[in-house]
Amino acid sequence: MTGFSSEAAAARGASSLEKMLGLLDLFTTRAPAWSTEELIRVSGTSRSTCYRYIKALQAAGLVTPVAGGAWMLGPRIIELDRTMRLCDPVTAGGTPPMRRLAAETGHSGLLCLLFSGTVMCVGDAPAQGAPEGIFARGQRRPLFTGAASKVILAHLPPHQLRAIHARHRGTIAAAGLGADWESFRHALRQIREAGHCVTQSEFQPGVVGIAAPLFNAEGGVLGSLGLAAVAEGVPPAAxxxxxxxVMQAAKEACDRIADQEQLAALPARAVG
Known part of the structure; x- marks a missing residue:
């Protein structure tokens, strides 16, 4: 999983709060349960400190005990997920157009959000017979691969793009986005001018991605809305x-996001 980890936090002398919250990053589909001893070891803290962290997370409902003295994510996260589904401006504004687009085209709809240097799927409408492994809610992907990611990347402010290029030159070149700053700028400008991005087989062989950006009322990029389709069913001419x-659905989503004045969506500040 990309993002904050308790090991990284310990290595850089992070605050106690960061270390405690970093424990949540350990829980994944591959490692859903952790024993107290494992959490103590990975946290890099004393036994008494880690016990306090676990007790605080349990009291908040963020972790819960299971058999064998282990811990898993707690029910409070389900409650928070429901709140986000109903109240997050991108999720609330983008889900109806995304679902309608999926129904009209017969392909899988995707709604994504820029999150901590990655792109997270916050809504999906899988098509009947969609291949296994199509991007789904709660999954993250890199910022440089796939239509849903590249169309967001193309609309980031220049200062963020310069910083991203300085840190990820090799990854950017490997993703076909340019071997230097000028070619990187040119590749992203082409995406911006088109208003959408189309990719094929960048995550899964034979899967085409088509995505358009989502903005807030001030024009800051928030995420993307798009489709994932089996390439055989989407010839180049189509x-x-x-x-x-896709662009029409994204425009409708942007209008809906802008209408939520009391829940103004802001673009991500820390990217890459």
């Missing part, structure tokens, strides 16, 4: 028409 449908 992709321009699908791209227009």
């Amino acid at each position: 992709r321009a028409g699908l791209a227009r449908q």
Whole structure:
């Protein structure tokens, strides 16, 4: 999993709060349960300090005990997820157009959000017979691969793009986005001018991605809305028409996001 980890926090002398919250990053689908001893070891803290962390997380409902003296994520996270589904401006504003787009095209709809240097899926509408492994809610992907990510990357402010390029030159070149700053700028400008991005087989062989950006009322990029389709069902001649449908759905989502004045969505500040 990308993002904050308790090991990284310990290595850089993070605060106690960061270390405690960093424990939550350990719980993944591959490692859903952790014993107290494992948490003590990975946290890099004393036994008494880690016990306090676990007790505080349990009291908040963020972790819960299971058999064998282990811990798993707690029910409070389910409650928070429901709140986000109903109240997050991107999720609330983008989900209806995304689902309608999926129904109209017969392909899987995706709604994504820029999150901590990665792109997270916050909504999905899988098509019947969609391949296993299609991007799904709660999953993260890199910022440089796939239509849903690249179309967000292309609309980040120049100062963020310069910082990203300075840190990720090799990854950017490997993703086909340019071997130097000028070619990187050119590749992103082409995406911006098109208003959408189309990719094929960048995560899964034979899967086409088409995505358009989502903005807040001030024009800051928030995420993307798009489709994932089996390439055999989307010949090159049909992709321009699908791209227009995706851009129209994204425009509707942006209008809905802007209408939520009391829940103004802000673009991510720390990226890459």
